Amino acid sequence: MKETGSKEPSLANKAASAIFVAVVLIGFLWFSVSSVGLELDFTTLYQYRQRLWEGFLMTVIISVASLMVSLIIGSLTAIGQNSRILVISYFCRAYVQIIRGTPLLVQIYFFYYIIGMAWGVNNRYIAGVLILSIFEGAYISEIIRGGLASIDRQQYEVAKSIGLTRTKTLQLVTVPILMARILPALAGQFASIIKDSSLLSVIAVIELTQTVQEISADNFRMFENYLFVGVLYFILTVSVSILSGLLERRYNHEYRVNQYQ
Amino acid sequence: MNIELINISKTFQEELVLKDVSGSFDIHSIAVIGPSGGGKSTLLRIIGGLLAPDSGTLKIDGESIEFSKKYLPSYRRNIGFVFQSRGLFEHLTAMENMLLPLVHAFAINKTQAMEISSKLFERFGLTDEKNKYPFQLSGGQQQRIAIARAVAVKPKLLLLDEPTSALDPEYTAEVLNMLGELQNDGLKTIIVTHEMGFAKNACEQVVFLANKQIIESGDSSQIFKHPQTEELQFFLNKILEWKV
Ligand SMILES: Nc1ncnc2c1ncn2[C@@H]1O[C@H](COP(=O)(O)OP(=O)(O)O)[C@@H](O)[C@H]1O
Numbered sequence: 001m002k003e004t005g006s007k008e009p010s011l012a013n014k015a016a017s018a019i020f021v022a023v024v025l026i027g028f029l030w031f032s033v034s035s036v037g038l039e040l041d042f043t044t045l046y047q048y049r050q051r052l053w054e055g056f057l058m059t060v061i062i063s064v065a066s067l068m069v070s071l072i073i074g075s076l077t078a079i080g081q082n083s084r085i086l087v088i089s090y091f092c093r094a095y096v097q098i099i100r101g102t103p104l105l106v107q108i109y110f111f112y113y114i115i116g117m118a119w120g121v122n123n124r125y126i127a128g129v130l131i132l133s134i135f136e137g138a139y140i141s142e143i144i145r146g147g148l149a150s151i152d153r154q155q156y157e158v159a160k161s162i163g164l165t166r167t168k169t170l171q172l173v174t175v176p177i178l179m180a181r182i183l184p185a186l187a188g189q190f191a192s193i194i195k196d197s198s199l200l201s202v203i204a205v206i207e208l209t210q211t212v213q214e215i216s217a218d219n220f221r222m223f224e225n226y227l228f229v230g231v232l233y234f235i236l237t238v239s240v241s242i243l244s245g246l247l248e249r250r251y252n253h254e255y256r257v258n259q260y261q
Numbered sequence: 262m263n264i265e266l267i268n269i270s271k272t273f274q275e276e277l278v279l280k281d282v283s284g285s286f287d288i289h290s291i292a293v294i295g296p297s298g299g300g301k302s303t304l305l306r307i308i309g310g311l312l313a314p315d316s317g318t319l320k321i322d323g324e325s326i327e328f329s330k331k332y333l334p335s336y337r338r339n340i341g342f343v344f345q346s347r348g349l350f351e352h353l354t355a356m357e358n359m360l361l362p363l364v365h366a367f368a369i370n371k372t373q374a375m376e377i378s379s380k381l382f383e384r385f386g387l388t389d390e391k392n393k394y395p396f397q398l399s400g401g402q403q404q405r406i407a408i409a410r411a412v413a414v415k416p417k418l419l420l421l422d423e424p425t426s427a428l429d430p431e432y433t434a435e436v437l438n439m440l441g442e443l444q445n446d447g448l449k450t451i452i453v454t455h456e457m458g459f460a461k462n463a464c465e466q467v468v469f470l471a472n473k474q475i476i477e478s479g480d481s482s483q484i485f486k487h488p489q490t491e492e493l494q495f496f497l498n499k500i501l502e503w504k505v
């Protein structure tokens with residue numbers, strides 16, 4: 001850790017500030033809700049707990065699967081963008097540009113109803129994961145490409161000079177340096193995947209958002225339903241950022257120290 | 262150990278950097294001097310197997326070096342290389358920097374590698390630094406660790422490319438002292454340097470590289486006293502101009 005020069009704020013100061021922020025946020029919410037004359041009653045959600053749980057699980061499964069597939073797509077296209085074979089390089093660049101330049105909703109319709117039909121991908125869950133992975137893969141591709149470009153060339157020269165093979169260089173130099181650099185951005189992207197998966201509801205993938213839409217058609221409690229589901233998404237994304245904080249530490253210290261034990 | 266250069270040429274993007282460089286050297290310690298941009302680093306990288314010449318032959322003890330992907334890693338393993346700066350892996354501590362070549366290039370087991378490393382750290386007064394990352398170390402410490410890492414694997418030859426040029430003056434001595442000590446132990450070295458005192462007193466031979474070629478070479482005791490070529494006279498006058 002570098003010295004910042006400024007003192008760490010006191011615990012009392014931290015607690016008071018946190019409480020203040022919480023009070024303002026909750027007060028704002030409460031005031032807004034009560035001034036439109038809304039009476040929130042979350043008890044009606046209880047009877048849907050089984051469906052909500054299943055939707056929640058489906059969102060987690062789709063997000064994790066999409067993260068893995070998009071990491072593969074992102075890594076391959078990141079390397080491909082710098083390929084000396086122009087066809088590969090152009091293909092990867094076009095992919096990144098087109099995907100990042102169009103809305104996910106458009107891609108979902110296009111891939112599902114046109115490409116999916118044409119190529120016989122009928123399972124909407126598999127299609128959903130693929131579409132989401134193709135979408136997020138373009139962003140991950142840019143994260144990885146940027147990370148690779150930020151590595152000092154001299155590190156490779158050093159690896160070469162001690163006689164490391166290419167595979168060993170990748171494993172012992174490139175990947176650890178890259179991971180330490182891009183982990184925060186990757187975690188942010190994973191949080192986006194979780195939120196973006198809600199759009200798969202338009203092709204009737206029964207994840208969290210689709211579940212809550214169905215419940216709303218049943219109990220007409222739109223506000224409670226969506227507020228509740230918002231909290232569930234928030235729990236997921238906050239977990240991701242906590243997890244990434246832990247992983248970051250691992251990549252910066254323990255990981256390195258443990259490597260030789 | 263003998264190094265023979267036969268008509269070595271190298272071009273970078275249409276710019277000729279080395280032109281038919283030739284010479285044969287029995288190495289104990291050689292200093293390479295010359296103006297910036299003269300091709301010193303390029304020549305050193307070719308000798309270290311980090312860069313392939315466009316044409317010409319490099320022979321070590323009479324054996325031609327084959328600049329092929331298959332052969333080079335094992336060649337490089339036996340030759341240490343110290344860079345001007347940023348020569349340590351930035352994501353590894355000093356100790357891990359030492360262990361990496363021992364464990365992953367030489368397949369020495371970790372316990373033994375730790376032992377070798379600890380001994381070197383102790384010998385060169387680096388023990389307190391062994392768990393620090395490069396960004397936590399002074400330039401002089403980084404260079405000394407880079408040298409320690411290079412000699413840990415007992416290389417046949419150690420190449421150093423201006424190892425003190427990026428250092429604050431007070432760190433230069435500690436690095437040069439360490440090198441002098443290693444040379445006395447019989448380590449064979451080729452060093453590119455602007456430290457004329459070190460070239461003259463610690464190295465047996467001097468090679469003057471300028472204008473893409475080796476202009477002059479000889480015993481260090483002689484070459485500084487009686488430079489033969491106009492180029493070397495001019496170069497020495499220029500760099501010694503402000504000497505106290
Ligand atoms: N990788 C490279 N790509 C292009 N030009 C290079 C490269 N390395 C060195 N050069 C050029 O070659 C010339 C000699 O460089 P170098 O060997 O570093 O000289 P010195 O070490 O004597 O200062 C310089 O003009 C430099 O710009």
Ligand SMILES: [Mg+2]
Pocket residue numbers: 301302303422423
């Ligand atoms: Mg140089």
